[in-house]
Amino acid sequence: MRVLLNDVLPEVAAPGGEVDDAGLEALYAYPGTGRPWVRANMVATLDGAATGGDGRTGSINTPADNRVYRLLRDLSDVVLVGAGTAREESYRRPRPRSGPPAERAAAEGRAPWPELALVSRTAAVPRLLAAPESDRGGVLMVTCASAGEEALDRARALLGPERVLVSGGDTVDLPAAVAALADRGLPRVLCEGGPRLLADLAACGALDELCLTLVPLLSGGGGPRIAVGAPVGRQYLPRLVLESEGTLLHRLLRTEP
Numbered sequence: 001m002r003v004l005l006n007d008v009l010p011e012v013a014a015p016g017g018e019v020d021d022a023g024l025e026a027l028y029a030y031p032g033t034g035r036p037w038v039r040a041n042m043v044a045t046l047d048g049a050a051t052g053g054d055g056r057t058g059s060i061n062t063p064a065d066n067r068v069y070r071l072l073r074d075l076s077d078v079v080l081v082g083a084g085t086a087r088e089e090s091y092r093r094p095r096p097r098s099g100p101p102a103e104r105a106a107a108e109g110r111a112p113w114p115e116l117a118l119v120s121r122t123a124a125v126p127r128l129l130a131a132p133e134s135d136r137g138g139v140l141m142v143t144c145a146s147a148g149e150e151a152l153d154r155a156r157a158l159l160g161p162e163r164v165l166v167s168g169g170d171t172v173d174l175p176a177a178v179a180a181l182a183d184r185g186l187p188r189v190l191c192e193g194g195p196r197l198l199a200d201l202a203a204c205g206a207l208d209e210l211c212l213t214l215v216p217l218l219s220g221g222g223g224p225r226i227a228v229g230a231p232v233g234r235q236y237l238p239r240l241v242l243e244s245e246g247t248l249l250h251r252l253l254r255t256e257p
Contacts, residue, residue: 001064001249005241008251019242025100027240028071028211028251036182038080039209040191040198041072042226046216049223050195056089057193064244065213072211074101076114076190078140078181083120085194091116092128093136113137115186119172119197123147123155123164130158142177144168174206199227202234209253210236216246 001024003013012026013019019027030037043057043065044050052059061069073079074097081091096112097105105112116139118125123143132138141155141164155164167177178189191201201207212226240251 001067001242001244003241004243004248005238007239022100024068024071025075028068028075030075030188036178036187036189037208038178038189038191038201038206039072039076039211040193040201040207041069041211041213042193042198043213043215044226045219045223046214047218047220048225049219049221050193050226051223052219053221053223055223058089060215060217060219062213062215062245062247064242064247064249065215068211068213068249070098071101072190073114074098074105075188077110077186077188078115078117078190080117080119080142080181080189080191080197082194082197083118083122083124083126085192085197086116086118086129087126088194090128091126093133093139095136110185111137114190115140117142117165117177117181117186119143119174119177121147121172123151125155125158138163140165140181142167142172142180144170144172146170174201174204178206193226195224195226195228199229199232202227202232203230205234207234207254209251212250212252214248214250 001019003015003017003019008027012023051057094113094116115137119142123141129139139159145166165180167173235255236252237255238250238252242249
């Protein structure tokens, strides 16, 4: 991948240079802030669509986007995703990490794979995630009290009593949920959407970083944007921009504390 901007670790690669796998891992490493860090990874077309004509992000992914997608998962402790998005995109439990990130995680005493945390006001577990799978990560449910005891009991029966996190009353309290994940030893959070969850994380001040891939495609149609819902009004500035075969990969950090 070619470096266009690098204010993250200038010593790794200068603008105009190429970055290898080791350099890429260094450029996307989570910062050592001593607190939970929430990054989101999203993809969009040139005209702002977050999905292809089939309503799925997979139809607009590129090889460069997939390369960074796999790396960001390997670096994270937990993948945070809306239950609706998990259902629409046919999510499965996370696979084990690979390569140097796997070796580093093992040396640090972390699990071989990231956990998957579903966000749902109704505590409904998608069918493909209801049953355990060998050699894959576990599933957590992040929900709220308004889901009701019957729905909470169903989720506990499927996932385990200790794997259902009730954060908030009428709606999911996202900052409290992030803190609860960190208390479980999962401070490196990777949000993969959907658009409403991304907007909610940014609006409440919980989103530290946005990794945004811009693919060289005009999609047309009425596809969704990467964030929808309540107004956000927060600024994220690019600290890293990479390019590969027309795909632009941005690492944008929140400007205010």
